[in-house]
Amino acid sequence: MSALATVEDYRTTGPAALSIARLAVTRFRCYASVRLTPDARPVVLAGPNGAGKTNLLEAVSLLSPGRGLRRAGLAEMDRQGDVGGWGVAATIATPDGPVEIGTGREPDGERRVVRINGGPARGQTALAEFVSALWLTPDMDRLFREGPSARRRFLDRMVFGYDPAHAGRVTAYEHAMRERGRLLADGNSDDGWLSALEETMAARGVAIAAARLEMVQRLTRALAGSDGPFPGVALSVDGMVEGWLGGGPALAAEDRLKAELRTARRRDTQSGATAVGPHRSDLVARHLAKDMPADLCSTGEQKAMLIAIVLAEARLQAAERGVAPLLLLDEVVAHLDEERREALFDEICGLPGQTWMTGTDAALFAPLGNRAQHFSVADATISEFA
Ligand SMILES: Nc1ncnc2c1ncn2[C@@H]1O[C@H](COP(=O)(O)OP(=O)(O)O)[C@@H](O)[C@H]1O
Ligand SMILES: [Mg+2]
Structure with a gap:
């Protein structure tokens, strides 16, 4: 040594x-x-x-x-x-x-x-x-087969590396969402208060969605050229807000999310959940060579895809920022x-x-x-x- x-x-x-x-x-x-x-x-x-x-x-x-x-x-x-x-x-x-x-x-x-x-x-x-920091653990062997929350966290963690403000954005969004949920559950219909929380959720939520979209586009470009021992992967984000961003400016998406949240107040009170927003989005992966969605790939292939994604992200950061x-x-x-x-x-x-x-x-x-x-x-x- x-x-x-x-x-x-x-x-x-x-x-x-x-x-x-x-x-x-x-x-x-x-x-x-x-x-x-x-x-x-x-x-x-x-x-x-x-x-x-x-x-x-x-x-x-x-x-x-x-x-x-x-x-x-x-x-x-x-x-x-x-x-x-x-x-x-x-x-x-x-x-x-x-x-x-x-x-x-x-x-x-x-x-x-x-x-x-x-x-x-x-x-x-x-x-x-x-x-x-990015990690792969044995638990993540099921990442593509489980519900979307672990995939969202996986994606957000990659965004943190590019955009340190993303961590604060996610925290602020979730905080406002919980606060709104609490008000609704308590039967509090203070419109000014609810609107302020929804405004925060809309502004942060659209920024979260935009940062995720950018990350995924960058990664997909990096992963498309992969012809090494780890497979090429196509990534996309499946989400309502991400969809709006694909078709129009961010400010319009903010207004739309704010309006949707307002409309959903009654429904969210009944369900005890928040129906719309980037906390519902999902990271979608596809094995390029096999032209197969990730969840239909073998466990070993899924693991290789995860390694490919993590390495691509590290390489991208290295090339663009000199750190990984x-x-x-x-x-x-x-x-x-x-x-x-x-x-x-x-x-x-x-x-x-x-x-x-x-x-x-x-x-x-x-x-x-x-x-x-x-x-x-x-x-x-x-x-x-x-
Ligand atoms: N809070 C804890 N306090 C003391 N020991 C713990 C605690 N949590 C886990 N351990 C023990 O730590 C040991 C090492 O765990 P781990 O790091 O997962 O092992 P491995 O080397 O297989 O990865 C295990 O025997 C586990 O039971
Ligand atoms: Mg262990």
């Missing part, structure tokens, strides 16, 4: 423009306290089932906005049998220099606390300005044949964003050699793999 680099070293020499240089995880799931000081190369975590590999990726995923890769509740991540509360702290090497991020739950805390460079952050959406998101690939490598495995390794080594990979079989990662840094995970301890 090479000597550990300092943040200063890979700001000037390293291939990865976005990487974790220091990670400290405290009282989080199976970990009492664990510290890693990786360099910018890909990180391999190998170890048996139950060793703590996914937990560590989950900790890393919490450096970006949202609930992390398991979408767990805050208290669920408390280390069982410990005093409660957890923390994830990291030094992130970015093109603008190192950024210190701390996040966690204070004992009995009900919100995720976020600190950036030592000061309190407005909320977790502020994280989007510094870290974007952190990629967290949980148990992905074991399911690839040798050719695809090698192709994946080559790709991630060329990306200006650090990739974290897990697997039970350290030998599968051997072809990476010293292009990556290899760690063993066993019983919630992590050591460099000799």
Whole structure:
């Protein structure tokens, strides 16, 4: 193993423009306290089932906005049998220099606390300005077969990387939607109040839809040319607001969404849901070579499509912005044949964003050699793999 680099070293020499240089995880799931000081190369975590590999990726995923890769509740991540509360702290090497991020739950805390460079952050959406992360987990093998909400989150997470404001937009939209739902459920018909919330939903909702559309068009262009070991994929967004945007200006779509929300008040009161808006949209994927919708493709083909999408997004960001998101690939490598495995390794080594990979079989990662840094995970301890 090479000597550990300092943040200063890979700001000037390293291939990865976005990487974790220091990670400290405290009282989080199976970990009492664990510290890693990786360099910018890909990180391999190998170890048996139950060793703590996914937990560590989950900790890393919490450096970006949202609930992390398991979408767990805050208290669920408390280390069982410990005093409660957890923390994830990291030094992130970015093109603008190192950024210190701390996040966690204070004992009995009900919100995720976020600190950036030592000061309190407005909320977790502020994280989007510094870290974007994309992940593939075994749970996502069913992404194209389940309901649309997981696909929307998958798409939104890709948009965060381009447009950090998107995270705030989604939060504001959902907040206004919940507030409106509460007013309607309480029988409150204060027109001024409802209209103000609907106005927020319309403005944010149309911006959300527009950002998703742009992302999907960009990705589809990037994916169409794919003739490598990962399949070409066509993506589109299926949604009412997205449809309006295809046929007219954004301001008209805003007015229309506002009018639709007003009209839907009675119906939404009865159903307890919100009938229209971008929270209903869906990401649609099609396997190009097979000319087949994703949900009709085999599990392996669906996984290959997801890898293709995530890699295309990372490549796009690399080309357009010089950085790529952190990629967290949980148990992905074991399911690839040798050719695809090698192709994946080559790709991630060329990306200006650090990739974290897990697997039970350290030998599968051997072809990476010293292009990556290899760690063993066993019983919630992590050591460099000799
Ligand atoms: N809140 C928690 N407190 C303590 N241990 C936990 C908690 N949540 C999960 N674990 C344990 O952490 C261990 C490692 O889990 P995981 O990281 O998913 O393993 P793997 O290496 O197979 O990915 C499991 O044995 C699991 O039961
Ligand atoms: Mg796991």
